[in-house]
């Protein structure tokens with residue numbers, strides 16, 4: 001299980017959502033990489049019970065996720081997924097559009 | 106800088122617009138009211154700028170045409186909560202450069218239920234692809250998590266934010282244009298239905314339909330009450346969304362802004378900061394230096410804001426007056442100009458300098474646009 005993020009081919013910065021130029025080095029050549037896990041930094045519970053979270057990857061990239069499956073707390077490491085109906089245990093769901101990185105080879 | 110605001114106008118904020126109400130009508134009414142206050146007619150206007158999320162399929166030129174304006178300067182701004190400062194920045198330069206003599210800046214939206222849902226679902230590509238499908242309906246959840254971060258870093262509690270909301274509601278009691286005017290108690294604030302923990306109902310702005318406008322001219326000299334623009338600064342995408350959102354672009358605006366204004370943050374008698382959430386009031390006051398770095402934020406809120414020693418958002422702010430879409434950014438500018446021109450009615454304070462900030466356009470995790478303006482009363 002993993003979630004896709006963008007990686008700059010030049011400086012290896014991880015980016016999400018996808019950029020056009022790398023904000024770190026200015027290059028415009030990217031690849032897509034799979035991020036496996038992230039650490040929950042904050043969560044918020046919405047009025048309908050949905051729990052959203054800010055999840056940090058190693059290196060500092062932060063993603064906004066919905067926590068699915070069993071409960072998880074700030075500080076906890078969770079598997080990342082682009083699948084809203086991922087398997088058992090706590091997961092962090094990151095929605096992507098199917099055309100993400102469509103122009104990148 | 107030699108440009109002044111000589112008129113302000115609003116279209117009354119309402120949670121329930123009459124069926125058939127159009128954005129263009131709402132904006133035109135604010136423009137009409139601002140021109141009346143300035144003692145001018147549409148024929149006197151040669152510059153116009155507008156910001157709106159719901160003007161489609163029309164643009165600034167359609168609106169100008171339908172208002173009968175003949176112009177030598179025209180712009181449309183798309184930066185929501187930061188649009189007023191952005192338009193002001195351009196307009197001041199346009200007047201200084203001689204491109205126009207009388208400029209009207211306007212912002213407004215028809216923000217009923219369907220318009221609001223549409224706006225928050227398709228705010229930008231990142232929202233459409235990565236936030237709306239979570240599902241997330243609007244920015245409350247993002248600012249809930251930002252508020253949690255700020256509580257941890259600054260040692261703030263929900264009560265501290267409550268004092269901000271309650272103080273603004275007290276100001277709103279004297280603003281007939283505010284949609285919420287009844288006193289708010291701490292109990293009501295703390296026990297309000299949760300929207301996105303830790304945010305409750307009174308941490309969030311009520312969407313309203315309405316519009317705001319101002320009239321700008323080259324400084325007319327000692328002839329009339331006016332609000333002189335001492336500085337306008339803008340910052341866009343200061344941190345590439347790679348930070349925690351607790352600092353806004355205002356941090357970069359502050360030093361050059363105060364320098365150009367010729368006064369410091371301690372000299373302002375009024376702060377109108379973009380209050381989409383109480384935590385953002387704290388963040389912006391801190392970035393501007395109005396909340397000094399060596400002061401304790403919780404103490405500052407109780408000692409200075411709650412007591413009105415430092416008037417903050419004297420219209421009630423968007424938290425009490427309502428957020429009329431893109432007019433949210435113009436709201437504080439209009440209020441500051443009114444206080445400086447002596448037209449604030451029952452909530453009028455005695456004030457010479459005001460700072461106004463704009464903030465907005467959530468790209469993915471928090472707002473990327475910020476503007477700072479400093480105004481001075483003159484007559």
Ligand SMILES: [Zn+2]
Nearest residue numbers: 008011022025
């Ligand atoms: Zn790079």
